Amino acid sequence: MKISIGNDHAGPDYKNAIVAYLEQKGHQVINHGTNTFDSVDYPDFGHPVAIDVASGKADFGIVICGSGNGINMTVNKHQSIRSALCWMKEIAALARQHNDANIISIPARYTSIQQAVEMVDTFLNTDFEGGRHANRVHKIACP
Known part of the structure; x- marks a missing residue:
């Protein structure tokens, strides 16, 4: 799997730990x-992360900033992006299951590095449920 990752000054340590984890799992990372x-x-x-995911250059994206909010708002400006701000692995699972999120946004100042790696693992290993959620996800895009 190809994963695109981007972070600001709040996230270099998070990014490095996540990249090491992803590469250990055999994923290709675009940094x-x-x-x-x-x-x-x-x-x-x-x-750049949103462009990678929207264009198909990457399967999923990971973005990191202090609160996770600013970078999440940024990537969600791209039409085909559904980025979810996650602070626990249960939220990451629901973002994939119910919202078909393709980017996870991590708040570096409010999660530990271990939590961030666990959220990424959960996010990447959870499938979209489809069904009743598919119509809702379809409605997210602007008409």
């Missing part, structure tokens, strides 16, 4: 994140 703690603008790292 758009910063490696420093110097202040940067999260849209510069979120948009």
Whole structure:
């Protein structure tokens, strides 16, 4: 599986741990994140992830910023993106099962690195249930 990842200055340690985990599992990672703690603008790292997922270059995306909100809002500006802000693995599972989310947004200042890796694992290993959820997901796109 190909995974695109992007992060701002709040997430280099999270990104590095997640990338190591994904590569250990045999996934290919496209890294758009910063490696420093110097202040940067999260849209510069979120948009490339959304483009990778929307274009099919990546199967899923992971974005990380301090609260998870700013970068989540950024990637959700892209028409075919359904990014979910997750702070526990149960939310990550529901985002996939009920919303067919294709990007997970992680709040680095409000989760541990271990929680982040567990959420990514859950997100990538949970299937969309379809059924009654499919029509709802279809309605998310602007008419």
